[in-house]
Amino acid sequence: MNNFDLHNHSNCSDGQLAPRELVALAVQGRCDALALTDHDNTDGLAEAAVAAASAGLRFVNGVEISVTWRPESLHTTLHVVGLDIDPAAPAMAEGLASVRSGRHARAALMAEDLARAGITGALEGAYGHAEHRDMISRTHFARFLVEIGKARDVGSAFHHYLVQGKPGYVRHDWTRLAEAIRWIRESGGIPVLAHPGRYRLRPMQMDELLDEFQALGGEAVEVVTGSHSAEDMRRFADIARQRGLLASRGADFHGPGESEWAPGTLPLLPADLTPVWARFRAA
Numbered sequence: 001m002n003n004f005d006l007h008n009h010s011n012c013s014d015g016q017l018a019p020r021e022l023v024a025l026a027v028q029g030r031c032d033a034l035a036l037t038d039h040d041n042t043d044g045l046a047e048a049a050v051a052a053a054s055a056g057l058r059f060v061n062g063v064e065i066s067v068t069w070r071p072e073s074l075h076t077t078l079h080v081v082g083l084d085i086d087p088a089a090p091a092m093a094e095g096l097a098s099v100r101s102g103r104h105a106r107a108a109l110m111a112e113d114l115a116r117a118g119i120t121g122a123l124e125g126a127y128g129h130a131e132h133r134d135m136i137s138r139t140h141f142a143r144f145l146v147e148i149g150k151a152r153d154v155g156s157a158f159h160h161y162l163v164q165g166k167p168g169y170v171r172h173d174w175t176r177l178a179e180a181i182r183w184i185r186e187s188g189g190i191p192v193l194a195h196p197g198r199y200r201l202r203p204m205q206m207d208e209l210l211d212e213f214q215a216l217g218g219e220a221v222e223v224v225t226g227s228h229s230a231e232d233m234r235r236f237a238d239i240a241r242q243r244g245l246l247a248s249r250g251a252d253f254h255g256p257g258e259s260e261w262a263p264g265t266l267p268l269l270p271a272d273l274t275p276v277w278a279r280f281r282a283a
Helices: 019-028 045-055 090-100 103-116 122-127 138-147 154-160 177-186 203-215 230-243
Strands: 033-036 058-069 076-083 190-193 220-225 246-250
Touching: 019 033, 019 045, 033 045, 045 058, 058 090, 058 177, 076 177, 076 246, 090 177, 103 122, 103 138, 122 138, 138 154, 177 190, 177 203, 190 203, 190 246, 203 230, 220 230, 230 246
Parallel strands: 033 058, 190 220, 220 246
Antiparallel strands: 058 076, 076 190
């Protein structure tokens, strides 16, 4: 089985490493192929592709799109990864720009809420951790909270802040599932439901999500990913088999000390699943 790692982040969104540094880590992890899938942003793809070519590593253009599912009722945030995309496709470029446009306003509201909890300077502090200002995110606020001693690590920051019911949480509308899938397909890519084990959905709701995802043109599901337990991996392997979905694998790596799995180190996909890379265009 090929060691393809198809979900990773650089400092062009909320990762810690530059794209070229991420590629070097993937080479160290003996990856056969690497995808860079920054949140709502494709700025790092060119640098990563050049570094991968120099290292003899196959590189896959990717992106991770923020989605709000059922905004009128559940208002659940999902992520859809697009793999083997053309980042210059108009639908993709224009769509991602529209998603990014709301990040500054959300960040200001998050900082105001943290200030009400007695934590001042959060907006400037979070921007200090963002390599690209238009990609300001909760992770940058979490790193600021660690920096000032309000949390032990990023995971602890998310446990005590920035999530629903905690200081710093701001409800936000991202794009819709249909739009995210359309952008990916119109850019020639494959839509993948990212880390489905993370979503707090009842079994019936997960079935409804997958029904809608597939009806809209979604083709793959992450089975092996950094936030999935062994039970999650078994569950979504079974779902891929039952539904005829392609299977994907990716560390969801953000940085040393923040991510449990480095690129290339995850368990392999079950051998009987059809990997998403079987559908990639020729390298």
